Amino acid sequence: xxxxxxxxxxxxxFVTEKSGELFHGHFGGSRMSQPRALLVGTGISVPPLVVxxxxxxxxxxxxxxxxxxxxxxxxxxxxxxxxxxxQLGTEAARAALADAGVETSxxxxxxxxxxxxxxxxxxxxxxxxxxxxxxxxxxxxIRQQCAGFAYGMQMVDALxxxxxxxxxLLVGADVHxxxxxxxxxTWDCLYGRSSEPLDEEIFAxxxxxxxxxxxxxxxxxxxxxxxxxxxxxxxxxxxxxxxxGENCEILYVPGGGSLNRPWVTAEMIAEGVTVPVMKGRSVxxxxxxxxxxxxxxxxxxxxxTLDDLDLLIMHQANxxxxxAAQKQLGLPAERVHNNIQKYGNTTSATLPLCFHEAxxxxxxxxxxxxxxxxxxxxxxxxxxxxxx
Ligand code: ACO
Numbered sequence: 001x002x003x004x005x006x007x008x009x010x011x012x013x014f015v016t017e018k019s020g021e022l023f024h025g026h027f028g029g030s031r032m033s034q035p036r037a038l039l040v041g042t043g044i045s046v047p048p049l050v051v052x053x054x055x056x057x058x059x060x061x062x063x064x065x066x067x068x069x070x071x072x073x074x075x076x077x078x079x080x081x082x083x084x085x086x087q088l089g090t091e092a093a094r095a096a097l098a099d100a101g102v103e104t105s106x107x108x109x110x111x112x113x114x115x116x117x118x119x120x121x122x123x124x125x126x127x128x129x130x131x132x133x134x135x136x137x138x139x140x141x142i143r144q145q146c147a148g149f150a151y152g153m154q155m156v157d158a159l160x161x162x163x164x165x166x167x168x169l170l171v172g173a174d175v176h177x178x179x180x181x182x183x184x185x186t187w188d189c190l191y192g193r194s195s196e197p198l199d200e201e202i203f204a205x206x207x208x209x210x211x212x213x214x215x216x217x218x219x220x221x222x223x224x225x226x227x228x229x230x231x232x233x234x235x236x237x238x239x240x241x242x243x244x245g246e247n248c249e250i251l252y253v254p255g256g257g258s259l260n261r262p263w264v265t266a267e268m269i270a271e272g273v274t275v276p277v278m279k280g281r282s283v284x285x286x287x288x289x290x291x292x293x294x295x296x297x298x299x300x301x302x303x304x305t306l307d308d309l310d311l312l313i314m315h316q317a318n319x320x321x322x323x324a325a326q327k328q329l330g331l332p333a334e335r336v337h338n339n340i341q342k343y344g345n346t347t348s349a350t351l352p353l354c355f356h357e358a359x360x361x362x363x364x365x366x367x368x369x370x371x372x373x374x375x376x377x378x379x380x381x382x383x384x385x386x387x388x
Pocket of ligand 1: 063066070145146211212251278279283284317345347377
């Protein structure tokens with residue numbers, strides 16, 4: 001079997017070709033090619049409120065120097081209370097549809113990635129559908145945390161290749177402020193509504209989670225994909241995704257789930273077990289190893305090398321992780337893009353938010369080869385390769 005060849009469900013061979021990059025199959029003796037998922041528009045939504053490191057130092061025992069040195073983050077955006085993931089996601093989706101010149105009536109499938117849905121259930125997919133004014137359609141919620149958008153891209157690829165959908169809206173949105181364990185007094189102090197210094201006990205409580213709280217921000221990004229029949233090699237080429245529960249406990253939320261009866265209690269909230277547990281160093285080590293590994297893998301699967309890659313968009317969890325990954329891959333600065341400095345980690349939104357801004361900076365013209373890679377809780381990780 002040649003490199004990239006696979007056996008399909010009915011025994012036929014599908015061969016990835018570097019030249020045409022289309023999967024070809026033989027069905028009932030007649031040769032046919034599958035459509036590709038072509039990216040036709042992107043959009044983002046970030047709340048207007050900018051929270052810089054100095055503002056955080058009012059409510060947490062931290063400082064600008066520590067945050068910048070360890071994570072590269074300078075500021076992040078926070079929503080006002082009452083603004084949810086579905087609302088941010090809807091705004092990003094509207095912007096992406098406008099960018100694509102696609103009418104809402106054309107969308108025939110919606111995929112939404114978030115780890116902070118508006119409600120415990122249902123997910124944010126149907127809420128976005130309703131706010132956008134889309135007719136009833138399949139609305140799929142996926143929750144792979146920081147790898148959610150990469151998983152979403154694989155889903156889009158499968159839906160379009162299989163002919164199930166022709167125009168797919170993929171949204172990634174997260175409102176992390178909703179899970180931050182801050183009291184009203186903390187919010188008042190953060191926003192300068194109170195000139196009183198924060199009570200010592202509250203300051204100590206906030207500081208208990210400082211390694212985590214300084215990293216996250218709110219945001220959303222969306223992409224619109226259309227079925228593309230031209231044999232020009234454009235579209236999502238393939239993906240390599242992984243999930244492995246072995247390291248679940250280095251990044252998870254212990255309280256507030258079906259393991260507990262009832263799933264959440266006042267005691268759990270008071271103990272702080274509804275706040276994520278994150279063993280930062282362990283996550284860091286896995287991210288700097290696995291993101292480069294799976295990026296090399298996806299390139300090799302498609303017959304490419306790093307020299308062929310025009311742009312790498314990495315999950316934005318820590319600038320130091322991305323610098324280390326870039327170094328390992330030997331990529332020059334112009335072939336990567338980071339915006340964690342401005343937004344912090346927006347989980348499901350990092351890949352579309354970062355790609356959107358890279359595209360605006362002229363780093364992803366038509367025809368360029370772009371890889372997306374992410375790692376997050378689960379653990380879930382992987383890469384997706386796309387010809388723009
Ligand atoms: N401000 C000041 N000091 C701090 C802060 C803070 N915000 N946070 C921790 N410290 C202190 C610690 O208490 C410790 O002090 P000590 O030496 O006196 O004990 C010291 O700084 C070093 O702490 P470490 O945790 O060892 O710091 P590290 O260099 O590992 O950086 C960080 C921590 C930034 C969290 C890093 O480990 C990281 O980014 N890891 C990866 C995070 C990630 O990728 N998460 C996944 C995405 S989330 C998702 O999927 C939902």
